[in-house]
Structures are given as structure tokens and as C-alpha cells.
Amino acid sequence: MKSLTSKDNPQYRELKQLASSSAARRKSGQSVLDGIHLCQSYLEHIDVPLLCVVSEASQHHPEVAAIMGECERRGGECLLLTDSLFHPLSQVENGIDILFLIVTPVHEDCPELTQTGVLLDRIQDPGNLGSILRSAAAAGIRQVFCSPGTAAVWSPRVLRAGMGAHFLLEVFEDVSLEKLIETAKIPVIATTPYTKKTIYDFDLNRPVAWLLGHEGRGVDERLMVMASDKLVIPHMGAMESLNVAACAAVCFFEQVRQCR
Amino acid sequence: MKSLTSKDNPQYRELKQLASSSAARRKSGQSVLDGIHLCQSYLEHIDVPLLCVVSEASQHHPEVAAIMGECERRGGECLLLTDSLFHPLSQVENGIDILFLIVTPVHEDCPELTQTGVLLDRIQDPGNLGSILRSAAAAGIRQVFCSPGTAAVWSPRVLRAGMGAHFLLEVFEDVSLEKLIETAKIPVIATTPYTKKTIYDFDLNRPVAWLLGHEGRGVDERLMVMASDKLVIPHMGAMESLNVAACAAVCFFEQVRQCR
Numbered sequence: 191m192k193s194l195t196s197k198d199n200p201q202y203r204e205l206k207q208l209a210s211s212s213a214a215r216r217k218s219g220q221s222v223l224d225g226i227h228l229c230q231s232y233l234e235h236i237d238v239p240l241l242c243v244v245s246e247a248s249q250h251h252p253e254v255a256a257i258m259g260e261c262e263r264r265g266g267e268c269l270l271l272t273d274s275l276f277h278p279l280s281q282v283e284n285g286i287d288i289l290f291l292i293v294t295p296v297h298e299d300c301p302e303l304t305q306t307g308v309l310l311d312r313i314q315d316p317g318n319l320g321s322i323l324r325s326a327a328a329a330g331i332r333q334v335f336c337s338p339g340t341a342a343v344w345s346p347r348v349l350r351a352g353m354g355a356h357f358l359l360e361v362f363e364d365v366s367l368e369k370l371i372e373t374a375k376i377p378v379i380a381t382t383p384y385t386k387k388t389i390y391d392f393d394l395n396r397p398v399a400w401l402l403g404h405e406g407r408g409v410d411e412r413l414m415v416m417a418s419d420k421l422v423i424p425h426m427g428a429m430e431s432l433n434v435a436a437c438a439a440v441c442f443f444e445q446v447r448q449c450r
Numbered sequence: 451m452k453s454l455t456s457k458d459n460p461q462y463r464e465l466k467q468l469a470s471s472s473a474a475r476r477k478s479g480q481s482v483l484d485g486i487h488l489c490q491s492y493l494e495h496i497d498v499p500l501l502c503v504v505s506e507a508s509q510h511h512p513e514v515a516a517i518m519g520e521c522e523r524r525g526g527e528c529l530l531l532t533d534s535l536f537h538p539l540s541q542v543e544n545g546i547d548i549l550f551l552i553v554t555p556v557h558e559d560c561p562e563l564t565q566t567g568v569l570l571d572r573i574q575d576p577g578n579l580g581s582i583l584r585s586a587a588a589a590g591i592r593q594v595f596c597s598p599g600t601a602a603v604w605s606p607r608v609l610r611a612g613m614g615a616h617f618l619l620e621v622f623e624d625v626s627l628e629k630l631i632e633t634a635k636i637p638v639i640a641t642t643p644y645t646k647k648t649i650y651d652f653d654l655n656r657p658v659a660w661l662l663g664h665e666g667r668g669v670d671e672r673l674m675v676m677a678s679d680k681l682v683i684p685h686m687g688a689m690e691s692l693n694v695a696a697c698a699a700v701c702f703f704e705q706v707r708q709c710r
Contacts, residue, residue, distance in 0.1 A: 235688070317577050321693040330686025351693070358688055390707050424706060426590025428495070428618055433581040433611070436699035439692065443700045444707075446684060447650050 191258075193270035202275060205243065208291065209279040212342055215294070221344040223290040225282045226253050231354030232290055233257060238266035239290035245276035248287035257288060281346050294344050300335065300362045303374040303399050306445070307333035309367050311403040311410055313340045313434060318405065320351020321435035327355035329442035335365040367401070371416045374399060380409050380417040381437055383430070389421045394445040402434055451518075453530035462535060465503065468551065469539040472602055475554070481604040483550040485542045486513050491614030492550055493517060498526035499550035505536035508547035517548060541606050554604050560595065560622045563634040563659050566705070567593035569627050571663040571670055573600045573694060578665065580611020581695035587615035589702035595625040627661070631676045634659060640669050640677040641697055643690070649681045654705040662698055 194202050207214045209222050220240065223229050230253075232239065242261045248254045249270060258268050271279075276287045308326050313319045319341045326334055341348060343361050371378050380401040381389070401417055403409030409417075423432065423440050432440070454462050467474045469482050480500065483489050490513075492499065502521045508514045509530060518528050531539075536547050568586050573579045579601045586594055601608060603621050631638050640661040641649070661677050663669030669677075683692065683700055692700070 315577070317575070321696050324689060324691075324693055325696045327687060328685045328689035328692055353689075353691070353693075355689055390710070423588075423703060424710065425588045426706060427587060429584060429587035429613075429615055431584075431613070432588055432699065433584055433613075433695065435693065435696055436581050436585045439696035439699045440703045443683060443704075446686060447704075450650070450684065 191268045191270050194275060195272050197275060205279060205291065212345055215344065219294050221292050221294045222346060223292060223349060224280050224346055225285050225350070226288055228349055228354060229257055229288050229290045231357050232292060233260060235357040236295065238264045239292045241291040242266060242268045243271060243276070243279065243289045243291065244268065245271050245273045245287035247273045251286050254286060254288050297360045297362050300365050303370055303376055304397065305333060306331050306397045307335060307399050309370065309399055309401045310334065310336045310340050311367055311401065311413055312337055313402065314405050316341050316345060316347035317351045318433065318435040319343065320348045322402065322438045323352040323355040323359060325435070325439040325442050327358040329446050331442060332360055334359050334361045335367065335370055336361065336363045337367050338364050367413055368416065371413065377418045379419045379421055380414055381423055381441065382420045383422055385420045385422050387421050388424050389441055389444050392419065392421055394448040398445065400438065400441050402438055405434055451528045451530050454535060455532050457535060465539060465551065472605055475604065479554050481552050481554045482606060483552060483609060484540050484606050485545050485610070486548055488609055488614060489517055489548050489550045491617050492552060493520060495617040496555065498524045499552045501551040502526060502528045503531060503536070503539065503549045503551065504528065505531055505533045505547035507533045511546050514546060514548050557620045557622050560625050563630055563636055564657065565593060566591050566657045567595060567659045569630065569659055569661045570594065570596045570600050571627055571661065571673055572597055573662065574665055576601050576605060576607035577611045578693065578695040579603065580608045582662065582698045583612040583615040583619060585695070585699040585702050587618040589706050591702060592620055594619050594621045595627065595630055596621065596623045597627050598624050627673055628676065631673065637678045638676070639679045639681055640674055641683055641701065642680045643682055645680045645682050647681050648684050649701055649704050652679065652681055654708040658705065660698065660701050662694055665694055
């Protein structure tokens with residue numbers, strides 16, 4: 191295994207650039223997976239990484255050693271860093287030092303809406319976006335479509351909140367949701383407080399697309415009028431609305447319930 | 451209306467201390483509400499604040515002016531700060547400058563579990579905690595009990611994520627969940643993947659207590675064995691688990707559905 195001890199090494203400088211800059215990741219078409227769980231999920235569901243990076247402190251940790259062993263067995267490359275070189279690369283506090291450098295799994299050729307999917311209109315918060323991806327994957331949804339202005343799906347914070355959901359989904363970024371809805375073959379559902387039709391009374395035992403919008407402003411008005419069905423999650427009491435990731439989970443799992 | 455222009459003014463220094471230090475807030479028994487929505491909710495549901503603080507930039511904004519007017523009409527005090535004095539007090543980016551200094555609404559005398567409630571065991575993330583409070587309030591739940599080690603309910607980040615839910619709930623902090631469960635008069639439900647009994651097949655048309663645990667480690671094992679019912683949210687596909695706030699929303703709204 192190769193090891194690096196100098197912060198001036200060009201490969202280390204490139205890694206540091208990729209770990210800290212979303213522009214650098216976008217330009218290179220690469221992403222950084224930070225922490226054991228994401229690395230395990232990627233190995234299990236996708237491939238060996240371009241590079242598996244560990245620290246001196248973590249290299250003998252049994253789970254880290256197992257991941258490194260599997261990478262090397264499958265022809266992947268590992269890199270050992272001193273602890274002080276590793277730490278600036280990681281955002282995981284008190285975690286076990288391991289990260290993967292991967293080719294970002296970009297899904298080109300955005301398909302038409304024919305199966306259950308999620309349409310995200312300018313979701314801002316990385317935690318919300320990751321939570322929505324996680325709930326979608328747990329509900330058996332495969333396709334997620336993100337409008338321009340939605341947070342970067344492959345950023346470290348969204349990856350962390352997604353807990354591996356990224357590797358179970360086809361996520362399409364920078365999608366024109368207008369075009370997608372226009373050609374949709376299935377109901378496109380937006381939630382709103384301004385209706386009496388509830389998600390519980392709507393037939394979800396079929397493919398539908400869930401349209402979810404910006405944390406503060408909700409779904410864009412142009413998209414809202416294009417949705418085929420507006421449904422309410424019935425609230426009790428004076429609270430006006432749910433967090434968008436909570437709303438997503440309630441919708442996705444109401445569909446799971448009805449499809450059982 | 452009183453106005454301040456010097457950062458050395460003792461009242462301003464105290465405000466800055468309260469805005470930035472959870473220890474200072476705890477010691478004084480006061481909290482800071484940041485932004486229009488929280489201030490409106492507090493005025494509507496609780497009381498006039500100890501102090502309503504606005505900036506020169508925001509004082510003529512119609513919603514801010516309305517809040518200030520109502521505070522003064524109801525005997526509250528307002529304080530005008532220069533923009534450069536206001537900004538270090540606020541964590542809201544690109545918001546409209548207004549904050550309330552309030553007496554933290556502490557609920558002493560933790561009751562026994564007789565009505566639907568939420569038990570939070572060491573929830574760490576302020577965004578998750580706020581989202582859970584918001585979902586609980588939207589589902590008509592009144593009581594939330596937080597173990598020691600749960601994030602501070604009245605911190606600015608939890609308040610922001612709660613979107614006013616704090617003022618619709620009775621939240622008890624530093625509660626011994628063991629004692630609460632021991633004396634519970636209603637089912638105490640924990641979710642787990644290790645059962646076939648689903649939330650959909652369980653009778654939720656009655657008061658229950660929802661036990662939710664730490665983001666990484668789940669509910670503490672000692673509490674888990676005390677729960678009267680372990681239920682699963684059925685997942686499809688390979689995703690192992692939901693974010694805790696998503697899990698909470700699914701549970702609370704399955705109860706809403708069954709209670710309709």
C-alpha cells in the first residue's frame with residue numbers, strides 16, 4: 191500500500207482540493223465518501239472506488255481492514271495517510287478514518303415519468319435532501335429528479351445524511367421539472383394545505399410522482415398548477431406545516447402502506 | 451422606543467451574550483427567538499416578550515412594524531439597534547431583522563404518561579429535534595419528554611427548525627425516561643427492524659407514547675426492553691433505516707390516519 195506523509199505531495203493536494211471544494215468535485219466528475227458506512231454501501235452496491243484512503247490510526251480497525259482488503263482483492267488502490275494529513279480531508283467528527291474517492295455516478299438521459307418517483311424543486315438543506323433520499327430508498331422508490339437550484343446531491347453533507355441511499359437510487363440533477371411533468375404518464379402529486387382531499391383517501395396503489403418544494407417557499411407556482419393532484423396531509427392543531435423531509439416520509443410510507 | 455448605537459452598552463453586551471451562549475441562556479432562564487415567524491408564533495400563542503429587538507433596516511418592514519405595535523400595545527418593550535449591532539445577534543441569513551428575548555417556558559412537574567406523547571432519548575441533531583417537535587405539534591400531540599443528553603430544546607437552531615412548534619407543546623427536558631416508562635398508563639412504542647408487527651397493524655386509535663432514539667445508536671437498550679410494543683415501519687429494498695425525524699413523522703401521522 192502506498193503511503194503519504196507530506197502535505198506538499200501533489201496527490202495529497204489534489205485529494206484535499208476534492209474534499210473541500212464542490213467546484214473541484216464537479217469539474218473532475220469525482221466525489222468523496224466519508225466514513226465507514228458510506229464506503230461499505232458503495233462497495234456493496236456499486237463498485238471498488240478509485241482510491242480508498244485511510245489513516246495510520248484507523249488502518250488496523252477491523253472494519254477498515256476488511257474494506258481495504260476487499261478493495262485490494264478487487265483491484266482497487268489504497269492510500270495510507272498520517273493522521274494529521276487525513277483529518278483535513280474528513281468532516282466526520284469522532285469517526286473512524288476512511289474515505290473513498292469515486293467517480294460520481296451520473297445518470298444521464300433523464301427518462302420520462304412512468305414509475306414512482308420524487309421531484310425535488312429547489313430543496314436547499316443538505317440534511318433535508320439526504321433524509322428525502324434515504325426515505326425514498328427505504329420506501330422502494332428508484333428515481334429522484336432534482337431541479338436546478340436543489341442542493342448538490344453528491345456533496346459530503348448530503349451523502350452523509352443519505353446514509354447510502356445514493357447507491358440505491360437513480361438521481362438525476364439539473365432536470366427541467368416542467369418538461370418532466372408535461373410528459374408524465376402517471377399522477378404528479380403535490381401536497382398543500384388548501385384542499386380537503388387527503389393522501390389517505392387517494393389511490394396510491396399505483397405509480398405516482400411526488401412533487402416536493404423549497405423549505406420556505408414550497409413548490410414553485412408554475413409547477414404547482416401543473417401537478418395533476420393536490421393532496422393534504424391532515425394536520426391536527428395549530429401547526430401550519432411539516433418539514434419537507436418529514437412530509438416526504440409521510441407521503442412515501444402512506445404509499446408503502448397502501449401497496450402492501 | 452429606546453435605541454442603542456454602542457457595542458459597549460451593557461444591555462447590548464448582555465443581549466449578545468444571550469444570543470451566542472447556551473450557558474448564558476440557561477443561567478438566565480431566557481431564550482432568544484430569531485426571525486419573524488417565531489416572534490409571530492410566540493405573540494400569538496404565548497405572550498409579549500421581555501424585549502422585542504429590531505434593526506434600523508427592518509423597523510419599517512410592515513410585518514415587523516405590526517409586531518412592534520402589538521408588543522407596545524400589550525405593554526412590551528422594544529429596542530432599536532443599528533444594523534451593525536443587530537447582525538451579530540442573529541443566525542438567520544437574509545432574514546428580516548427581528549428577535550424576541552423571552553423567559554424560557556419551562557414545564558416543571560413532569561406528569562405521568564396518560565396521553566399521547568413523544569419520548570426522545572439523546573436526539574443529537576438540532577434539525578432533527580426541531581423537525582420532530584414540528585411533526586408532533588402538527589399531529590396534535592401535546593407532550594414531549596427529552597432525556598438528559600438530548601439537544602437543548604430552546605437553542606436557536608432547534609427553535610428555527612421547530613417553526614413555532616415549541617409554543618404549541620409542553621416540552622419537558624432532562625427527564626428520566628426509565629421512570630416515565632415504568633409508570634406509563636399507555637403503550638410505549640419503539641420502532642425496530644427486528645419484528646414483523648407493523649405500525650399499520652397496531653391499534654393506534656388510542657393514546658400511545660412514541661419512543662425515539664439517538665441518530666446513530668437508536669434507543670438505549672435499557673429503555674428498549676422496557677417498551678411495551680416494538681413495531682416496524684415496513685421497508686422496501688435495501689435501505690436499512692430512516693432518519694429519526696422521518697421515522698417520527700411516519701409514526702405520528704399513521705396515528706393521525708387511524709384516529710380520523
